[in-house]
Amino acid sequence: MPHRRTAFFISDRTGITAEMLGHSLLTQFEGIEFKRVTLPFIDSPEKAAQVAERIRQTAEQDQIRPLVFSTIVNEAIRHLIHIDCALTLDFFEVFISPLEAELAMESSHTVGRSHGIQNFQEYNQRIEAVNYAMSHDDGMKPDLAEADIILVGVSRSGKTPTCLYLALQYGIKAANYPLTPEDFGKPTLPKLLHPYKHKLFGLTISPERLQQIRSERKPDSRYAALDTCRFEIQEAEALMRNAGVTYLNTTSKSIEELASTILHKANLARRIY
């Protein structure tokens, strides 16, 4: 019988930190099937008592202790969900005390600091970045002066999701510009991009993976054919190399890995929300 466990992600706010915390740890244990349950907005003793009861019932049904990843700020509420029939890993409980000692002050114990709106100006900047990515997707608007970074690459090399992630997660104004058959065989990148060479960052991909992605959109098309993919990638890489544009292979990289690598290599500041 495969080893199965229920994993609860419990938070007084969105649950996003609890999920990320638990997810990074659980991915280290292969061969176990985890049933994941997120319980956000547990911000009263009544809700906490209900959660404790649910954990208790799960332990009984599963006949094995559930795992509980908790990011509840309020101590009184937090303790209500600590019950013996589960393994509870509590993020604030573990880390807040050493920080309070180091910083020689008490923490504010205020719920909803992280992932809330603390500052409308910062928040507007983030929304502006999202709007920018939307309106400067796929070369739609040729005015790239305001961009923090401009991703270039063949169609379906991963430019759009990466730009959106850079905007949402880091407030970066990321435009993207496709390299298309019109651009190939020429000695330089499209003229429009010349003034912004220092902002360019390239994405490339393996022909096989590109074929697979394009085939899902346009099956059996010239666009998705392996030789088309191979030709376009080869030409796009040549253009980028000639222009001295750094490029990354996206084939086996997630959006997070792409975004983080680009920020790192392009030396862009990470705003953290």
Added chain:
Amino acid sequence: MPHRRTAFFISDRTGITAEMLGHSLLTQFEGIEFKRVTLPFIDSPEKAAQVAERIRQTAEQDQIRPLVFSTIVNEAIRHLIHIDCALTLDFFEVFISPLEAELAMESSHTVGRSHGIQNFQEYNQRIEAVNYAMSHDDGMKPDLAEADIILVGVSRSGKTPTCLYLALQYGIKAANYPLTPEDFGKPTLPKLLHPYKHKLFGLTISPERLQQIRSERKPDSRYAALDTCRFEIQEAEALMRNAGVTYLNTTSKSIEELASTILHKANLARRIY
């Protein structure tokens, strides 16, 4: 003199978990100015030694111990950055042992499990969700049959960033459809939406905040005038109430809070990447 500290977020991969971990803790300490430095991809003893040296130098320059939030999986590398002149809060060190004991197995100690591509099919689903949100933004495509959820509300009430976040973070296919002056004064929501009533979720906002957001886009316009905003919001809310559509006020909610609340209230499964 204000209390200042350098906070390092150090990871063998993207640094996103370390940043989120550190950020949620640091927001609990008000009045301290934190200089945040993310150091991703610290995956060799050589890089770890460089990081340790950088922490040492920072401690000397700041004349106070830096804070280090680390999510390094490999123990040997992890220990190289643990130095006495900093407070190091180490995520894997603290949580992996109790999990190993509970699950009665050793963790795989594999770098890059979280935020990597583990499964192309899951990953394709996520990218498909992003493409879906892009192509079904602002009522662009009227075919809404595939949507997991459809956000409705007046222009600039927060629909687009919320849809993109739902897609990127949770792989949810989220469309959005604007309620515009053409729709007001009628007894029901636009006809196009009738078949999908069970998928509708409303966003509303305060007139003052809407005026501020619209004014940044189109200053001194009729569109941004306070009485226009007030009228549109009142009419949109009446339409949503009449149709029995749940709606949320976005005025002081972050994208994360909106997304998490919507998933929770609409009872949608959270896929975790």
